[in-house]
Amino acid sequence: MTDSPSRRRLVALAATLLVASGQAGAAEPDPIPQTEQSDVLTLPPPGPHRLLVTDAVYNHAKDGRAYLVDGDSARMLGMMPAAYNANIVADPKGGHYYVAETIWTRGNRGTRQDLLSIYDAHTLALSDEISLPGRALITTKRQDADISADGHWVYVYNMTPSNSVIMVDTITKKVVASVPVPGCGLAFAWGDHGFASLCANGALASVDVADPAHPKLVRGKPFFAPEKDPVFEQSPTDRATGRTFFISYGGMVTPATLGPTPTLEAPWSINEAAKQARAPGGDTPFAVAWRPGGWQIAAYRHSDAHLFVLMHEGQYWTHKADGTEVWELDTATHALVRRIRLPAPSDMVGITQDAKPLLISSSDSGALFLLDPQSGAVLRQIRKLGDNLIFASAPGE
Amino acid sequence: MPPTRPLQTRGGQARAGRTIDRLSERATRLLAGRTSRRGLLARLGAWSAMAPVLPILPVRRALAADAAARPPTPFAAAAQAGDDTKCNYWRYCALDGYLCSACGGGVHSCPPGTEASPTSWIGTCFNPIDSRSYLVAYRDCCGQDACGQMNCLGTDGDTPAYRPQSNNDIIWCYGAKSLMYNCSTAAIVGLAG
Amino acid sequence: MPGSAGLRRAAILLAATIPLCAAGAADAEPQPIGAAQSAYLMRCGGCHGIEGVSVPGLIPTLRGRVGALAGTAKGRDYMLHLPNVAMSRLDDATLASVLNFVVFGLGGASTAPGTPPFTAHQVHAALRDSR
Numbered sequence: 001m002t003d004s005p006s007r008r009r010l011v012a013l014a015a016t017l018l019v020a021s022g023q024a025g026a027a028e029p030d031p032i033p034q035t036e037q038s039d040v041l042t043l044p045p046p047g048p049h050r051l052l053v054t055d056a057v058y059n060h061a062k063d064g065r066a067y068l069v070d071g072d073s074a075r076m077l078g079m080m081p082a083a084y085n086a087n088i089v090a091d092p093k094g095g096h097y098y099v100a101e102t103i104w105t106r107g108n109r110g111t112r113q114d115l116l117s118i119y120d121a122h123t124l125a126l127s128d129e130i131s132l133p134g135r136a137l138i139t140t141k142r143q144d145a146d147i148s149a150d151g152h153w154v155y156v157y158n159m160t161p162s163n164s165v166i167m168v169d170t171i172t173k174k175v176v177a178s179v180p181v182p183g184c185g186l187a188f189a190w191g192d193h194g195f196a197s198l199c200a201n202g203a204l205a206s207v208d209v210a211d212p213a214h215p216k217l218v219r220g221k222p223f224f225a226p227e228k229d230p231v232f233e234q235s236p237t238d239r240a241t242g243r244t245f246f247i248s249y250g251g252m253v254t255p256a257t258l259g260p261t262p263t264l265e266a267p268w269s270i271n272e273a274a275k276q277a278r279a280p281g282g283d284t285p286f287a288v289a290w291r292p293g294g295w296q297i298a299a300y301r302h303s304d305a306h307l308f309v310l311m312h313e314g315q316y317w318t319h320k321a322d323g324t325e326v327w328e329l330d331t332a333t334h335a336l337v338r339r340i341r342l343p344a345p346s347d348m349v350g351i352t353q354d355a356k357p358l359l360i361s362s363s364d365s366g367a368l369f370l371l372d373p374q375s376g377a378v379l380r381q382i383r384k385l386g387d388n389l390i391f392a393s394a395p396g397e
Numbered sequence: 398m399p400p401t402r403p404l405q406t407r408g409g410q411a412r413a414g415r416t417i418d419r420l421s422e423r424a425t426r427l428l429a430g431r432t433s434r435r436g437l438l439a440r441l442g443a444w445s446a447m448a449p450v451l452p453i454l455p456v457r458r459a460l461a462a463d464a465a466a467r468p469p470t471p472f473a474a475a476a477q478a479g480d481d482t483k484c485n486y487w488r489y490c491a492l493d494g495y496l497c498s499a500c501g502g503g504v505h506s507c508p509p510g511t512e513a514s515p516t517s518w519i520g521t522c523f524n525p526i527d528s529r530s531y532l533v534a535y536r537d538c539c540g541q542d543a544c545g546q547m548n549c550l551g552t553d554g555d556t557p558a559y560r561p562q563s564n565n566d567i568i569w570c571y572g573a574k575s576l577m578y579n580c581s582t583a584a585i586v587g588l589a590g
Numbered sequence: 591m592p593g594s595a596g597l598r599r600a601a602i603l604l605a606a607t608i609p610l611c612a613a614g615a616a617d618a619e620p621q622p623i624g625a626a627q628s629a630y631l632m633r634c635g636g637c638h639g640i641e642g643v644s645v646p647g648l649i650p651t652l653r654g655r656v657g658a659l660a661g662t663a664k665g666r667d668y669m670l671h672l673p674n675v676a677m678s679r680l681d682d683a684t685l686a687s688v689l690n691f692v693v694f695g696l697g698g699a700s701t702a703p704g705t706p707p708f709t710a711h712q713v714h715a716a717l718r719d720s721r
Contacts, residue, residue: 183673
């Protein structure tokens with residue numbers, strides 16, 4: 001039981017002897033050891049291509065899960081259960097994964113339990129379960145849960161249908177507050193102690209939770225028309241700096257810096273960046289144009305402030321249509337850098353944050369593609385990683 | 398401004414009778430940026446048994462006067478009115494999910510063993526037979542996991558989840574015993590004005 | 591529950607006041623739903639119920655109850671500032687007509703005689719800052 005290292009040494013010795021005996025010839029099979037110990041692996045040290053991929057498994061959503069994938073070998077490294085429209089949030093410090101999920105005591109029936117399940121990022125062992133007072137049950141949006149930049153607070157959006165954000169202390173493992181955000185939804189974490197929500201009138205509400213017992217909510221003025229050209233829930237955001245790009249159905253990008261009082265910059269058009277006319281809005285729903293769409297519609301790379309947006313050609317109200325291309329945009333100059341044709345229409349796009357980045361896309365049959373963002377070449381793929389791959393994220397995002 | 402309230406679980410059981418005093422107290426609380434679920438949410442259940450007062454609307458045949466009405470969206474332009482087990486059936490213009498009519502239920506009926514939601518969102522769809530728009534309630538059927546047949550992606554008028562009155566990603570099972578989503582129906586509420 | 595018989599009677603009276611309900615026999619030409627009721631249905635009715643009857647404990651029932659709110663200044667202000675009302679994005683006149691449909695249509699006997707209607711001007715004054 002305890003002597004496996006010495007066993008291993010024995011096996012190695014046996015192998016050496018075999019080879020030394022001159023019979024090794026070509027393709028001699030490995031020796032069959034007498035006995036083999038079963039063990040459980042832990043994850044290798046994480047690199048920039050350690051991908052976290054969410055599978056919503058729409059056909060039986062109670063069996064949702066998240067996979068860890070090594071982008072360099074295109075191999076699965078492990079998984080975590082993530083039940084029923086779950087959100088998986090990675091600890092920015094790399095220690096844990098937090099899964100906001102909903103489970104019924106008897107599978108598909110019984111008592112509903114909303115949980116924040118905590119996994120050790122090295123062993124993927126379940127380390128804690130925190131009961132939540134609720135969760136929004138919505139086809140999962142990335143910002144249904146988020147984490148503060150220092151990893152101290154997890155924010156979980158709740159809707160009953162009144163709106164609130166549940167705050168969990170990851171150190172004491174306790175729910176510390178349920179912050180009402182009347183008329184607003186989602187949680188975009190900014191800094192170490194705040195989050196912002198998007199509201200039904202097209203404004204932002206920002207909540208400073210430095211003192212969780214006395215959250216300070218500040219409402220902004222509407223900055224978009226939520227019925228004519230709403231911004232996507234999956235607009236990319238950077239919790240450390242608060243830098244966020246609200247992208248609308250019509251391809252308008254509103255740069256924002258979230259904080260106690262968010263600042264908003266003038267919107268610019270993705271189509272105009274590509275020297276096209278702006279995409280027409282809902283008043284002319286038959287007009288065809290290139291538009292953003294899908295589920296995780298965009299990814300942001302900090303090092304050069306480039307956006308990668310999933311685009312397709314279509315009419316208005318195709319905001320959930322899979323993207324056929326990814327457009328790389330420079331957010332400083334509002335210029336199109338390149339258009340990347342995807343190997344298959346994808347509902348998500350991801351980008352790694354390192355100097356040799358991978359672009360990530362999926363297909364509706366559950367394939368995961370790892371692309372060279374410069375050439376668009378498929379470097380590697382996993383033919384069928386899962387059923388409905390809706391999100392992918394990489395360390396440092 | 399600061400919306401503060403202690404953590405509370407759902408469904409406080411206050412008495413039904415209300416006084417103007419309590420109302421103004423509630424109003425004051427809300428204006429101060431707070432809501433009290435206990436005060437706001439305790440409600441009588443007696444009305445849920447009340448018979449519907451809206452008449453059943455026959456979908457009327459095309460009238461000369463309406464001949465000019467054109468399908469307002471690409472979905473409407475391609476929609477059909479014959480087969481409600483297909484995604485392009487006209488009422489499904491904003492239905493994102495599985496069709497109850499393909500899972501043992503009907504266009505406004507839940508499959509056996511599931512529960513109809515008392516809440517929904519309401520949109521409009523264009524009927525190609527009479528060229529008129531109808532209000533359609535997208536009520537989900539609840540209590541079992543997804544039925545899996547006919548996954549449709551109608552998105553006319555679908556706005557993000559922070560605008561719940563017109564969003565089809567929310568599981569509209571509020572008020573059902575279980576918030577597990579099985580499939581979606583599209584019940585006609587009336588002829589749009 | 592105490593008082594429910596009275597409320598039920600009020601509801602029957604109310605039925606006659608909703609224009610659509612006058613449509614009569616099922617084979618009659620369907621009448622378009624009026625603008626205020628349409629707006630109520632599309633912005634409020636999914637949650638509060640097409641007849642103003644919703645889910646006790648989650649979403650308040652308006653039918654036969656909401657009139658009491660409209661009887662006091664604070665109650666009226668509260669109604670105007672409810673998140674789904676204030677952020678409905680309906681224009682002032684339409685939102686006023688929706689609130690009046692709610693108070694005088696759904697409110698039934700809970701709405702005291704002499705309760706003043708909401709005006710576009712009041713809506714504008716109350717919500718100017720949030721839009």
